[in-house]
Amino acid sequence: MSVLQVHQIPVLNDNYVYLAHCPESGATAVVDPAVSGPVLAEAERLGWRITHILNTHHHADHVGGNLEIKEATGCTIVGPKPDKARIPGIDVELDESDHYMLGAAEARVFFVPGHTRGHIAYWFEESGCLFCGDTLFALGCGRLFEGTPEQMWSSLSKLRALPDETLVYCAHEYTQANARFALTVEPQNEALRARSARIDAARAQGEPTVPSSLGEEKATNPFLRADKPELSEALSLAGVAPERVFAEVRSRKDNF
Known part of the structure; x- marks a missing residue:
């Protein structure tokens, strides 16, 4: 397995978009691209070719750059099967306990509804990285726009069970x-x-x-x-x- 290199891109008022690069294969994923311009520019600066988009949920500040990045790079868009109708350009649909390879780096997928009804998270165990969108924030969690407290507590309990050293790459500076x-x-x-x-x-x-x-x-x-x-x-x-x-x-x- 390969250990990812993660690069953080601040966009909009308080969003973070991530570039996750597998050095062994050269594969590079954009996690939750709110916009396209800064992401494409940063990938070019780093010399990383975007091959994938990993979406956690359907909100515009997480998928707004999907189609422009796909048009510019031909990348594969990966997202939640339970919410496939609301993920622009989705190619690969993932659900609870699925595993997905980003080059030589493997992600385990968690279905974590609460903030939205179709939210997922990606855990790269070997890299110690959790891309959790708006389910878990640093010292917070997402608002319950489409789910119940019971659903969100269950979702957070799944993520809480991961190792303490896991790095939480949430999507906002809140x-x-x-x-x-x-x-x-x-x-x-x-x-x-x-x-x-x-x-x-x-x-x-x-x-x-x-x-x-x-x-x-x-x-x-x-x-x-x-x-x-x-x-x-x-x-x-x-x-x-x-x-x-x-x-x-x-x-x-x-x-x-």
Whole structure:
């Protein structure tokens, strides 16, 4: 198996698009191209030929560059089978537990509905990379536009089960605002307080806070901690089912 080289491209107001390059084969995927121009220019600068697009879900700020990149490169567009009708130019449809080869690098696919009804995520185990779109953010998770709290908690639980050293390549720079919210629901979490300070320092220097490690998400992200007694107790929900605790956290974030 090959270890991917990942290059992060900031676009729009707060999106991240990723180039994932397999050095052994030369294959290069664009993950969730919101736009085409900056992506094509960056790939050319790096000398990487785009061969694939990996889409996690159908929102325009994740698929907006699909057709222009495909026209320019002839690449293969890969996306979620449950949402194939809403993925422009889709060639390959993937679902839960499928495996997909990007050159010599293998991805395992997770079906993670909640933010949308057809969301998937790609885990490259050998590379330690998780491309999770808008399901999991650094210190947050996506809004429930098309799914239920029960679905999203189940989806996040799948991702939480991955190794701590996994790098979480989410699609937005929301971390500082997410940290401010997280401190309102778990103010006594010392790991969270320390992480929030590091985030503020990084953003003051214009530095990205993504990727994060899954280990630090498990310790500090309230949306992954709905089954932790310290969080449910902080919310006066001791003994309540994790799905209900998660729903309460999500509701508070929606109104934060």
